[in-house]
Amino acid sequence: MHSSLLLHNGYPKSICFPLPRPHPAPCGGSSLLYGRRLYPGEALGPGRSLINGNYTLVMQTDCDLVLYNVCDPIWSSNTSGMATNCYVTFATNGNLVIHSSDGNALWSNNKSGGQGNHVLVLHDDGNVVVYGRGRWHARTNLPAFRFPSAKQTTNEAEAAGVAMVINK
16 A cells, blocks of 8 residues: 555545535545544534544534535535534433534434433444434435435434434
8 A cells, every 4th residue: 555545444535535525524634533422411513523434423614414424425414504613412311403603503303302321323334323212313224315304304203213313
C-alpha cells in the first residue's frame, strides 16, 4: 500500500470525493469520533459522529443528522438548512432531539419512554437502535424508505411497536 493513501474504514478516501453527498460527508475530512453509543444526557455537537465499522451517524453542521454507509447517505432527519451548528441530545426518557444553536427543538423521534435505562447504539451492521422503554423505528433498508422523512418513519414505527432502528 502506498504510504500517502488515506483510508476510512478500510476504503480509500478518494472514492468518497466524486460522490454527490450532503455536506459534510464523514469520509471527506476529520470527523470527531464520539464512540458507538449515546447514553441519557449525552449529545453530539456539530461535526460529531458515532462510528462503527463502515457506518457513521453524524450531526452535520447544516443541522442534518445523517447515517452514512462509507460515503453514501442511507438515512437523514431531513433537517438540513433549518439552522446552523445544531446538536442532537439523547434525553433520559429515550427521546432523541435535534436542537438549533439557540436551543430550539427542530426534530424529535417523539418517543418518550419515561425515565429509565436507555441507550442509543450504532451497530456494525448499520442499525441504530434505542434500547429501553419507548419505541421508534426508521426503516431505511427498504427501497421505498431509502431516505424517508422522519414523520413518515415515526408513524410507521408507532404502528409496529419496535425499538428505534435505522437499518442499513
